[in-house]
Amino acid sequence: MPSKTSSIKKQVILYDLRQVGWLSVLYFLALFLIVPLNIIIKYSNQKTREIVMEKGEVFLYVPEFQWILSITVPVLLGVILFRYMHKKQASDFLHSMPVKRKTLLGHHTIVGLLLLFVPIGLNAIILITIQAVSGIGDYFNASDVLSWLGLVLFLNVFMFVITVFTSMITGMFSLHLVFTYIFSLLPAAVMFLGTYNLSILLVGFPADYYSKSMVRAYSPITYFYDRFLTSQTGNTVYSQVSWLTLTIYAAIAVLLYIAAHWLYVHRRLEETSQSVVYPFMRPVFRFGVIICFMMTGGIFFHTGSASLGWAIFGYIAGSLAGFVLVESILYKTWRVYTNYKSFLVVAGFIVLAFLATYLVKNNYENSIPSVEEVEKVYFGEFYNYEGQGVEPGMEPLYFTNEDDIELVQRLQKQIISAPQDNAWESEESRSTFIVYELENGEKIARSYFYSIEDNTELKRLQSEVENSLLYKHANNAVFNLPKEDVYAVDVQSNNIKQNSIAVTDPQLINKLHEAIKKDIELSSSEAPEELQTYSLDFLTNKDEGFYYTSFDDSYKNTVQVLQEAGIYDDIKVYPEDISSIELNNFDRNKTITVKEESDLNHILDHAVYYSEDEDSYFVTVNLNRGSSMKEELSIEYDDLPQSIKNQLEE
Numbered sequence: 001m002p003s004k005t006s007s008i009k010k011q012v013i014l015y016d017l018r019q020v021g022w023l024s025v026l027y028f029l030a031l032f033l034i035v036p037l038n039i040i041i042k043y044s045n046q047k048t049r050e051i052v053m054e055k056g057e058v059f060l061y062v063p064e065f066q067w068i069l070s071i072t073v074p075v076l077l078g079v080i081l082f083r084y085m086h087k088k089q090a091s092d093f094l095h096s097m098p099v100k101r102k103t104l105l106g107h108h109t110i111v112g113l114l115l116l117f118v119p120i121g122l123n124a125i126i127l128i129t130i131q132a133v134s135g136i137g138d139y140f141n142a143s144d145v146l147s148w149l150g151l152v153l154f155l156n157v158f159m160f161v162i163t164v165f166t167s168m169i170t171g172m173f174s175l176h177l178v179f180t181y182i183f184s185l186l187p188a189a190v191m192f193l194g195t196y197n198l199s200i201l202l203v204g205f206p207a208d209y210y211s212k213s214m215v216r217a218y219s220p221i222t223y224f225y226d227r228f229l230t231s232q233t234g235n236t237v238y239s240q241v242s243w244l245t246l247t248i249y250a251a252i253a254v255l256l257y258i259a260a261h262w263l264y265v266h267r268r269l270e271e272t273s274q275s276v277v278y279p280f281m282r283p284v285f286r287f288g289v290i291i292c293f294m295m296t297g298g299i300f301f302h303t304g305s306a307s308l309g310w311a312i313f314g315y316i317a318g319s320l321a322g323f324v325l326v327e328s329i330l331y332k333t334w335r336v337y338t339n340y341k342s343f344l345v346v347a348g349f350i351v352l353a354f355l356a357t358y359l360v361k362n363n364y365e366n367s368i369p370s371v372e373e374v375e376k377v378y379f380g381e382f383y384n385y386e387g388q389g390v391e392p393g394m395e396p397l398y399f400t401n402e403d404d405i406e407l408v409q410r411l412q413k414q415i416i417s418a419p420q421d422n423a424w425e426s427e428e429s430r431s432t433f434i435v436y437e438l439e440n441g442e443k444i445a446r447s448y449f450y451s452i453e454d455n456t457e458l459k460r461l462q463s464e465v466e467n468s469l470l471y472k473h474a475n476n477a478v479f480n481l482p483k484e485d486v487y488a489v490d491v492q493s494n495n496i497k498q499n500s501i502a503v504t505d506p507q508l509i510n511k512l513h514e515a516i517k518k519d520i521e522l523s524s525s526e527a528p529e530e531l532q533t534y535s536l537d538f539l540t541n542k543d544e545g546f547y548y549t550s551f552d553d554s555y556k557n558t559v560q561v562l563q564e565a566g567i568y569d570d571i572k573v574y575p576e577d578i579s580s581i582e583l584n585n586f587d588r589n590k591t592i593t594v595k596e597e598s599d600l601n602h603i604l605d606h607a608v609y610y611s612e613d614e615d616s617y618f619v620t621v622n623l624n625r626g627s628s629m630k631e632e633l634s635i636e637y638d639d640l641p642q643s644i645k646n647q648l649e650e
Helices: 003-032 037-044 046-051 063-081 088-095 103-133 142-167 171-201 206-213 218-227 245-266 279-303 308-331 337-365 382-387 402-417 458-468 468-475 507-523 556-564 597-606 642-649
Strands: 375-379 431-440 443-451 484-491 501-503 531-538 546-552 578-584 591-594 617-623 634-637
Touching: 003 037, 003 063, 003 103, 037 103, 046 218, 046 279, 063 103, 063 142, 063 171, 063 218, 063 484, 063 642, 103 142, 103 245, 103 458, 142 171, 142 218, 171 218, 171 337, 206 382, 206 431, 206 443, 279 308, 279 337, 308 337, 375 382, 375 402, 375 468, 382 431, 382 617, 402 431, 402 443, 402 458, 402 468, 402 531, 458 468, 468 507, 484 507, 501 507, 591 597, 597 617
Parallel strands: none
Antiparallel strands: 375 431, 431 443, 484 501, 484 531, 531 546, 578 591, 578 617, 617 634
């Protein structure tokens, strides 16, 4: 009898290999094409070697495809290995053999892990070999390959274990694949939906802050996406991976496999056609789907309207849609109205959750720490927090002086009391991220999007913050520019005349640098931007490349330096430089050509960058010499010269 059982086990292994062996071969070939062969091709060409190849990690080579393969191949492999559980005849046949279920599960698992390890391991061996016997070793080393091997294997094994677990909870082949990805993304999705819905219900709740710092770590798919695609030259990927997070994921994988083992042992074989096999899981499944659809509906309708009323409509519509869908999946029919009691239970929970949110709403929104508790406060855009600025030279703005902290708090109180639903339609809206870093090490973060258009006090406080020297120094790259790194300044005319002049004289560069800094400090955030704007690009030899800033004719010190250097007239547009101006109405079915000097002056003085008014006219400037700006300006009807209005009325 033991020898017969042993023979059956071998047949099970051979059967599994015939079922999914081809997928392992394809996986090897795909990884080989993406990583080793890709590296060899790039290295073999001197030009691509110098331009394309970077010294660092193996993840630098097509990381997107490496990530996609790592989250799809193990899932497909697991789905195919366990598909016999979703077909009655196949399930009855395998389970009729004298082999225990735990033995079957162990065999399938070992075969699956082996078929994942072999293609990844072989590619790692190839990488180490070509690194050892060729000059490619200058671009990555053995430790880089081992880091790649460990991380790719970890993600593959984790996704395979999730697939094994989800195979036990459904009796349908099609749902097995869906449940695997839902289960993989569920914690992160719930966190994402929860944070963005709280930002709808609670004024100031910083959804982006919590989404970035917490949500991505809650799913292996999103967590490893960041690890694969944010590699930095000179640092191994493992240096960017949290060992605590990996330990937690490893513990979860062990628990999921233990749960899969228990579920398999207690699974009823006749449940092969059920959406959710175990009755105790169906309420959890129903609850989760309805809640997720409800939150998605709220976000969808709020995004399009910025209205709490529409968000509530989205909550109701989303929960009803989720109920219909989940009941249809569970009972395989659209006649779900008879199960309304289950919806009422979930609806009751939703009402309690909204009531709890309402009770803490006032407390949360008005929670501002006392000045004595605050060590410093960040004020600015979310993306620039902790030095993550998108422009070279930008610095995060922190206020440490008590008067400045009080100013930020007065502004915050005005924002809280201001209407929140008119910001999207306002021409004077602001997006502000505030983080109080307290003496005890805690952080209080708030995010606001608001309008200052019809609020005099809010506009005054906003202007006071934006006109402070600290704000200007943090938000203008030229204040953080090492002068000794600058080798040239590119002076450009950004409007009408397309002209650029390179300044290389060190003394003139220093004069321009000091002049633009002085003008920025003297400028007011409330001053209307003039049409005639220009820019200075401070070119450096550093990684940042260049530091950019714009200015207009109100920057007297900068204009004076350019005039003394004989540069200003080359970038300034005068009426005599213009041969004509063409005016096109909003529908572009009527054109007027303007040539009179007085009219040209008038249009130049009143033109703006863009107007949404349907009675406005597009302005196209034609120069006597040189190329004019491709983008069109605008002028509103009321600002047109009277002579032009007379022509239009004819």
